[in-house]
Amino acid sequence: MTEQTNTSSCCGGSSCGSGTTEVIQVQGAAVTTVYKVSGMTCGHCESAVSQEISALEGVSAVKAVAETGEVTVTSAAPLDDAAVRAAVDEAGYELVGQS
Template sequence: MTDQTNSSSGSCCGSGGSCGSGTTTDVQDIGVTTVYKVSGMTCGHCEGAVSQEISALDGVTAVKAVAKTGEVTVTSASPLDEQAVRAAVDEAGYVLVGQA
């Protein structure tokens, strides 16, 4: 059996490699999802401010901030530099505690 859907994608799995269950394909299709803990968010306005700043980072495709839990879920094309995320959260007026 030959996988013809990604044969020219350059993926390690595209030519029948020994990769596991398609993790590389998942990253290419939906990106990398990271959950961060942010302190100081208390309302929808806070969520919007944090989301807006993080969304401006290169490669970010989706952001969901939840004030109630203090968690911000970020999907990006590749892993983000945590210092860049920290700077974006700081610009919004909040504090990045770290990854959840």
């Protein structure tokens, strides 16, 4: 089961209004990790980061919040930090670390 919610389509950085959160859910979950990501400013940013991380093997849910810079990831097992960093980089943002 995949569920996506995205109500913002802007990509104007700091000129964006308050962002929305995109939640992507796929069946099953065991480990929840909160990452800190810099550079997210709007719903488009949240969507880009969520989509890249959700493509990692074992990820069942992703919730990115631009206001706090936090990305909560639920996965079947702990994720490789290098893989998460590469996914965030691919989206155009920087993984600061785990919260």
